Amino acid sequence: MVKWTDFERATIQDIFSKIDYEVVGPAAFSRCLIVYPWTQRYFGGFGNLYNAAAITSNPKVAAHGKVVIAGLEKAVKNMDDIKSTYKDLSVLHSEKLQVDPDNFNLLADCLTIVVAGQMGAAFTPEVHAAFQKFLAVVVASLRKQYY
Secondary structure, three states: OOOOOHHHHHHHHHHHHHOOHHHHHHHHHHHHHHHOHHHHHHHHHHOOOOOHHHHHOOHHHHHHHHHHHHHHHHHHHOOOOHHHHOHHHHHHHHHHOOOOOHHHHHHHHHHHHHHHHHHHHHOOHHHHHHHHHHHHHHHHHHHHHHO
16 A cells, blocks of 8 residues: 655645646647557557647547546545556456556656646646656556556
8 A cells, every 4th residue: 555645645636636637638648659659559449640740639549638637537536545446447458458568657757747847837846756656656556457
């Protein structure tokens, strides 16, 4: 079980109360597909992913980015039991979708960049550390089924 400080808990909740889900999710997911093009192989049904412009304007990419943020919101609401919260999602990604678990880290890194850009100067080293810890717990929970 992860131990959260009061600062970490408050910081994570604050971040998710301030970010624009309609912007952050699609931007982070698009960035992941652009910067790490091999991640596109899981999204063959999304249509044209041939270049950055096609990816950023793709409505299916934007919709999935929002799904990712909604999934993270579940973790925020269940910070004391993220592993159980993501149990079914971990099974889905490992057994049915067969997603390379390293891709979760790549998406987390892209999300961090987008959130930092949205927050600006408020994304202090302390806030960054709390956010990284949160994402590390989420990624570990998603990877749980792989072991």
